Amino acid sequence: MTPETIVLLVEDDPGHAGLIRRNLQRAGIANPVIHFTSGERLLAFFARQGALPHREPGGAYLLLLDQRLPGLSGLEVLSHMKDDPLLAQVPVILVTTSDDPQELDRCRDLGCAGCMQKSVDYGQFVASIHTLADLLLSLPVPPLAEIAP
Amino acid sequence: MTDRRRIALLAVIVALVSAGSAATAHLFWWNDYLRQQHAWLAEKAKARVHLLAAAARFVASEKHLEDPHEILEAALGHLRRSGEMERLMNLSGNGEVCIGRKDLGVIRFYFSTAPWHGPGHPRRISPTVDYAEPMRRALEGQRGIHMGLDQHGRLSLSAYEPMAFLEAGLVVRTDMEGMEAPFYQSAFYSALAALALTLLGVVLFVKLGRPMIGRLEESQTRLSSIVGHVTDLVVILDEERRFSFISPSARRFGFDPASLIGESLDSYIHVDDLSQVMAAWRRARRFAGLPQPVNMFRAGQDAMWRWLEGVLNHLPQEAGIQGTLFIGHDVTEREMSQRAFMDSEARYRNLFETAPMAFVLWDVNGRITSWNKQAEEIFGWPEEETLGRDLFDLLVPKDEQQKLLLVAGGVLHGEQVTGIINRNRTKSGREIVCQWYNSPQMRTPGEVTGGISLAVDITERIRYQEEMDRLNQILAGRNRELQQILFVASHDLRSPLVNVRGYGEELAHITGELSQMVRAHWPEDAKRQRMVEIFDREIPECLSFIHGGAERMDRLLSGLLRLSRLGRAALQLSQLDMDRIVADALNSVGYRAEHSDVRVHLRPLPPCWGDAMLAHRIFVNLLENALKYLDPERPGEIIVAGSREGGRVFYQVIDNGQGIDPVHHGRVFEIFARLDGAPGSGSGLGLTIVQWAAARMGGEVRLQSELGQGCRFTVILPAEATGAPSL
Numbered sequence: 001m002t003p004e005t006i007v008l009l010v011e012d013d014p015g016h017a018g019l020i021r022r023n024l025q026r027a028g029i030a031n032p033v034i035h036f037t038s039g040e041r042l043l044a045f046f047a048r049q050g051a052l053p054h055r056e057p058g059g060a061y062l063l064l065l066d067q068r069l070p071g072l073s074g075l076e077v078l079s080h081m082k083d084d085p086l087l088a089q090v091p092v093i094l095v096t097t098s099d100d101p102q103e104l105d106r107c108r109d110l111g112c113a114g115c116m117q118k119s120v121d122y123g124q125f126v127a128s129i130h131t132l133a134d135l136l137l138s139l140p141v142p143p144l145a146e147i148a149p
Numbered sequence: 150m151t152d153r154r155r156i157a158l159l160a161v162i163v164a165l166v167s168a169g170s171a172a173t174a175h176l177f178w179w180n181d182y183l184r185q186q187h188a189w190l191a192e193k194a195k196a197r198v199h200l201l202a203a204a205a206r207f208v209a210s211e212k213h214l215e216d217p218h219e220i221l222e223a224a225l226g227h228l229r230r231s232g233e234m235e236r237l238m239n240l241s242g243n244g245e246v247c248i249g250r251k252d253l254g255v256i257r258f259y260f261s262t263a264p265w266h267g268p269g270h271p272r273r274i275s276p277t278v279d280y281a282e283p284m285r286r287a288l289e290g291q292r293g294i295h296m297g298l299d300q301h302g303r304l305s306l307s308a309y310e311p312m313a314f315l316e317a318g319l320v321v322r323t324d325m326e327g328m329e330a331p332f333y334q335s336a337f338y339s340a341l342a343a344l345a346l347t348l349l350g351v352v353l354f355v356k357l358g359r360p361m362i363g364r365l366e367e368s369q370t371r372l373s374s375i376v377g378h379v380t381d382l383v384v385i386l387d388e389e390r391r392f393s394f395i396s397p398s399a400r401r402f403g404f405d406p407a408s409l410i411g412e413s414l415d416s417y418i419h420v421d422d423l424s425q426v427m428a429a430w431r432r433a434r435r436f437a438g439l440p441q442p443v444n445m446f447r448a449g450q451d452a453m454w455r456w457l458e459g460v461l462n463h464l465p466q467e468a469g470i471q472g473t474l475f476i477g478h479d480v481t482e483r484e485m486s487q488r489a490f491m492d493s494e495a496r497y498r499n500l501f502e503t504a505p506m507a508f509v510l511w512d513v514n515g516r517i518t519s520w521n522k523q524a525e526e527i528f529g530w531p532e533e534e535t536l537g538r539d540l541f542d543l544l545v546p547k548d549e550q551q552k553l554l555l556v557a558g559g560v561l562h563g564e565q566v567t568g569i570i571n572r573n574r575t576k577s578g579r580e581i582v583c584q585w586y587n588s589p590q591m592r593t594p595g596e597v598t599g600g601i602s603l604a605v606d607i608t609e610r611i612r613y614q615e616e617m618d619r620l621n622q623i624l625a626g627r628n629r630e631l632q633q634i635l636f637v638a639s640h641d642l643r644s645p646l647v648n649v650r651g652y653g654e655e656l657a658h659i660t661g662e663l664s665q666m667v668r669a670h671w672p673e674d675a676k677r678q679r680m681v682e683i684f685d686r687e688i689p690e691c692l693s694f695i696h697g698g699a700e701r702m703d704r705l706l707s708g709l710l711r712l713s714r715l716g717r718a719a720l721q722l723s724q725l726d727m728d729r730i731v732a733d734a735l736n737s738v739g740y741r742a743e744h745s746d747v748r749v750h751l752r753p754l755p756p757c758w759g760d761a762m763l764a765h766r767i768f769v770n771l772l773e774n775a776l777k778y779l780d781p782e783r784p785g786e787i788i789v790a791g792s793r794e795g796g797r798v799f800y801q802v803i804d805n806g807q808g809i810d811p812v813h814h815g816r817v818f819e820i821f822a823r824l825d826g827a828p829g830s831g832s833g834l835g836l837t838i839v840q841w842a843a844a845r846m847g848g849e850v851r852l853q854s855e856l857g858q859g860c861r862f863t864v865i866l867p868a869e870a871t872g873a874p875s876l
Contacts, residue, residue: 015648022655068640097643099707100714120646120703122654 001062001141007033010042010077011066011095016118020064020095023126027133039065039072043080046087060143062136064116067096067107075110082111091139093132113139156362160354167350168343175339179332183306186323187294190244190308194321197246198310200237204228205315217316218250224315244323249284250316256284280320283309287318299324382457384475390414390430393472401479402448402455419447419454433461433473445480456484507583507604510590511540513561518599527583527606529576540602544573546580560587560600570607581608632716639709646706649699653692660688705821708834712820715841720760722846722870727754727800730761731789734768744776747785754791757798757866759846764866767842767850768802770835771862775804780857797848798868805859814852839864847871 007029011017017035024033034053036042041052042063048054055061063081067074074094081087091113096103097120104115116132119125204224214220228234238246249256279297286293287309295307307322376383376396383396391413395406409417418426426446433441440460447454459477464470501508507524511517517540520532528544535543541550541557549571556566567586574580586603664684671677731751740749749772757764772787779785783805791800809817816822818840821833836850839862843850848866 013644013648015652016644019647019651019655068644097640097647098710100710102714102718118644118647120643120650120699122650125647125651 001031001136001139002060003031005031005060005062005141007031007062007064007136008036008042008045009033009064010036010039010069010074011064012037012069013066016066016095019125020129023129024133027130029133029136039069039074039077039080042077043072046081055144058143058145060141061090062139062141063090063092064132065092065094067094067098067103075107078107078110078112086144089142089144091141093135156354156358160350160358163350164343164347167346168340171339171343171346175335178335182332186306187308190306190321190323191292191294191310193244193246194308194310194319197237197321198312198319200228200233201225201248201312201319202314204233217314221248221250221315221317244321247280247284247320247322248312249280249288249318249320251288256281256288279305279307280322283307283320283322284318287311287320381476381478382459384414384477385470386414386473386475388472390473403453417448417450419449422446429461430473433463437463437465443475443477445484455479456481504603505605507602507606509540509602509604510599511602512599513597515540515557517543524604527575527581527604528573546572546574556585556587557600560589560602561597563589563591563595563597565589573604581606582611583607628716632713635709635713636717639706639713643703643706643710646699646703649695650703653695653699657689657692660684660692705833708821712834712838712841715763715766715838715845718762720845721762722758722760724756724869725759725761725764727756727764727791727798730764731768734765734772737765737769738772738776740772740776744785747776747779747787749787750789752788752790754789754800755793755798755868757800757868758870759848759866760842763842763846767839767864770839771802771864774835774862775802775806775860778860779804779806780808780859793868796868796871797865800864800866802862802864803859808856808858808860809852809854810856811854814854817852818850 007024009017009020011020014037021033021035034045036045036052041050042065044050045052046055065074065077069077072080074096078092078094081090081092088111092111093114093116094107094112095116095118096107097118098104099117099119104117107115114132114135116128117124119128201221201224204227205220208214208223208227209220212223214223225234228237279299282297283293283295286295288311290311290313292310293308295309297305297307299305303324305322305324307320309321310319312319379396380398380401381396382398382402383394384392384399385394387393391411392409393411395404395409397406399406399409414426415423422445425444429441429443433439440462443457443459443461445456445458448457449455456479457477458480459475461473461475463473465472467474501519501521504521505523507527508519508521509517509524510519516537517535518537520530520535524535525531530543541553545553553569553571556569559566565586565588567588569585569587570582571585572580573583583604584607588601589597590599590601592598661684664681667677667680667684671680728751731754735749735751740747768789772789775787776785786805788803789800790803791798793799817836820837822837840850843864843866846866848864851863851865852860853863854860
């Protein structure tokens, strides 16, 4: 990802969002972050609907998606995006509190670029963010190319 | 001596006797003939004496003669002259007449005449032997018959008569030539007759006797063969009811016939049957020759009783028996099968009457022929109101009849149609649901005479079943909800913990920063001292409780999550290689790395039917548990063993650790139960999970333990696929 890439963070818990942003910054990720509190808002952003900011045409986006969300769950948002040829180009990293290996397998099967566990143990949490930062820096994030419907 | 020889000897004796009697007859005949000849001769002699005496008297008176010799001469002369000489001398047949007289003590034969000399020509003859003796007797005044031999050695017969007045004697003699012929003839015929009789005897013996002997021998052989092979028991008893004969068939009863001879019958009869056998015995003795039936009785000894029946016949005069004959046969099998039949009949009758099922018997026309108590109970119809009525009309609602016609048809074709569930109507019109088991009634294989239908009223059962299905569905829904709640709750409850821990750490970090700033820039006064105390002691203390609480909460939640996952994961049942699974579990608990001082014995384990993941979990938890609660006082020892019993496999994890007081055995499986009370590293769910996992696979877990004596956990799992529903 490039410094121009915009990180989209979907996280209903503002505490979690704060911890993630804080630690990403500490890990050296200075990219702009747009925070959404639900999957619906994220989809509205992509569809350029509602009062919130809309996506820029040709913008490069990377998505950190919480698995458990009010309304549409993380996995539902993910499968919605993978069904849309445009949004399917956005790399998605799933963020979850679960340590269930089966659940992690499933999100990879759905086309996630990666997975990050929000561990209760803060030491592990920080270590996960550092791993995530390394992953983000190595991910190629293409600008969204419009596809004619 | 064989019969054949005996009969041959008899034939010889008969021949000898017939020959003897022929000879005797011949002698009698011959004697008779001789007597006739004697009489004839004696008469001839007498007649001639009379003739001569008449002539002598005539000439003596006429010529006044006195000398006997002269008178004799004159009489003979007179006879010659008068032509009477012929009468005197001619003896018909071959005979001679001789007149003699004693002359000075010497017998002189006066003359003799024979037919061949011709009458009138008497000749002087020499005194020969066969004349001498009769003449001597005649001259002595005797009269009689004499038999002698002539000069040729031939037998001759003489009659002699005295003639005292003439001082002379007369002998009429005939040789036996004429008589020998009939003698030999008679002897010949007698011998011939004897020979013929003997021949006839031989022929009869050959023609009749031999086949008769053959038949006799054959029938004797047959008789002994029959007696030898007859299955009936043939016994002859003497006056005292002792065995005097026993047929070899006694061996069938386990007795050696020879050894029983002389023994008393009474000791071989069952004591309960003795009186009726004795009654038959007395009857037989009273009516000799009339066979008396003996009803079934037990004969034998000890436990080896056989049932016999037969006839007693008292035959005291009968050759070869001379006692009481018993002919009986073994009816044990018949009796046993009869009893078995009666028993089974009674059993079935009993079953029929008391079975908790309705029994309905019906004929080929579908009409009821029998109806038991339970049928009365279920359908409300007393038996007498049902007999002869159509089963369908009575019990089956119209819309069910079509289906049941097929069933009845099948039964009448010899099929069993079972498990049919249909609605029925009771006498009161109530509708019930019954399950029917229908079988054909057969007199002989293939000949169906009707059907037997058994019914159970399952109305209540169906209602219960439906109720149970409904409750099960609710329960399953609740269970799913609970699992969901458990999952969501544990998942969502974790989320705030991230904040608690995360921001706690952040707070600690900021507090540290603040503390350093205070130390660097705040003047040394009482406030600073207080602030340092807050930063260095009070805030870290608060944070450590927040931290510890969150950590503990996290542990509980991850335990719940694991539990919920166990509940949600689909079971993958298969035959499990338990040796491998337990070895893996042992590695998972870090046995070699962290517990090298503990000895673990893995015995060979039988396979079972279950889910590999759950089985792994069970043994991980049990081994963890065993390792965690070892007794520090002694070296740890853990044994894992297993055995199969019937359809189940019993696995045991045995340790020599601290053990659990029996009062707590119930609690160890509860969620979050901890017996040690110390906030250890466990979630308090280990044994709960073991129990859940075993239950999901259709098994169970048991605990045996005493405080200070180690634990023995037994996991019981199905050995093979059971088809039982898993939870």
